[in-house]
Amino acid sequence: MQSSLPRFARTAALLLVAMLLCLQPAQAALVKIGVFSPEGFAAGMQRWQPSADYLAQQLPAHRFQVLPYQDLGELEQDARRGKFDFVLTHPASFVQLEQQAGLLRLLTRRHRDGAQQHAHAAVVIFTRADNRRIQGLADFARTPFVATRGQDYSSWQLVRLELQRLGQDPDHAFSGVTFAGHSEAVLDAVMRGDYPAGAMAARDFDRFLRQGRISPQAVRILEASETADFPFRFSGRLYPQWPLGVLPDTPAELRQAVQQSLLALPEGHAALQAGDYAGWQPADNYQAVRPILSKSLSRHVVERQLSVANLWLEQHRQTLLITLAFTLLAWLLVRLFGPAAQTRPRL
Structure with a gap:
């Protein structure tokens, strides 16, 4: 019985060291x-x-x-x-x-x-050229609207920013907003007359113009702007x-x-x-x-x-496990080799 305690202590210490090594992060x-x-x-x-x-x-x-x-x-x-x-x-x-x-x-x-090269994003909000009722963002009067996706920054998110910049509430500016999924679908929906206006990224709108999908005379960009810092025409202002x-x-x-x-x-x-x-x-x-x-x-x-x-x-689970392991090891060593262990009667 006298020699069993040190052997047990060595085994416990080796197990705890092995556990600590397993908890250590990889080299990379x-x-x-x-x-x-x-x-x-x-x-x-x-x-x-x-x-x-x-x-x-x-x-x-x-x-x-x-x-x-x-x-x-x-x-x-x-x-x-x-x-x-x-x-x-x-x-x-x-x-x-x-x-x-x-x-x-x-x-x-x-x-x-x-x-x-540039670090800007911009949206094009557009309507058909023959739609004379809509001349700017204040003219929607709760009309329907089409954009790509609700999470698209250069489409619907920038439309919201432009409306807020002009003091309008984006949640009440239109009778409804449809998300067509991609820029081609937005373009087709507006040009067919299904929606009076729509929005897409400025670079996508420029691509359609260069490809001949639409002619500059067939569309009108609302709140149109252009600057030397950005290669395309856009609506409103530039964003990062x-x-x-x-x-x-x-x-x-x-x-x-x-x-x-x-x-x-x-x-x-x-x-x-x-x-x-x-x-x-x-x-x-x-x-x-x-x-x-x-x-x-x-x-x-x-x-x-x-x-x-x-x-x-x-987030700190690993640190807590390591601390717990060290605390357990210290407690075990004190129990085995501390003053109480020295005064324990031997058989």
Whole structure:
């Protein structure tokens, strides 16, 4: 019996050490990037995995995993739960997560259209040229309207921003809003006369003009604008392009390394071609997008505050397990070799 206690202690200590080693992270730390991909999972992987592969080459101590989400609400929920290190989503979603999850601006995506690079997004709100009743955004008078998708930043989301900028309530500006799914369907619906007006991304509208799908004389852009900073005509004003955000718990060293690597992405790199973008620039100012915050924001904030304890436990589960293991090991050693053990009668 005298020799059984040390043998038991050694066995227990070895088991606890083995458990601690299993809890240690792998040599190549996993970095998760949540991506909003309205075209679906496969399209999101095809578009953004090359950019993740580039980061892995630049930062070999890390593995970068792209997680595409077609459902924007699901992406935002997982971001609030801290399931990512970085998030790539459209600005309207970003300003929500900035408030709800503490998301921080890191970079803004750049586009190339022809010979021009820019970091802007814009919408075209248009009607048929023979529709004389609608001359501007104040003339809808609860008429029906058609756009691509409710989650499309460069379509319906920018329409909402333009209406709010003019002092109108987007939820009551039309008798109904139909989401046709893609720009071609929006164009056909307006040109057939099914809807008096519709909206799509400015670059899509310009593409239809260049392809001859419509003639400039057949359509009229409402609140038309143009500027040397943007290659297309558009409605209202320009807005910033998609940001890459970083969760507040992501280590500062990793943030800086990712930012520097993406800013140094070589022109013509395969990642740029796969992602259909021209590169990155320091984060833009997204103040112009803040009015799009939904009326339910306060409810989301309250929900986040109510669940903060659960989220904290989920994010720090590994640290808690390691601490518990060390506490158990210390308790076991004290029980076996402490003063009480020394005074225990021996048989």
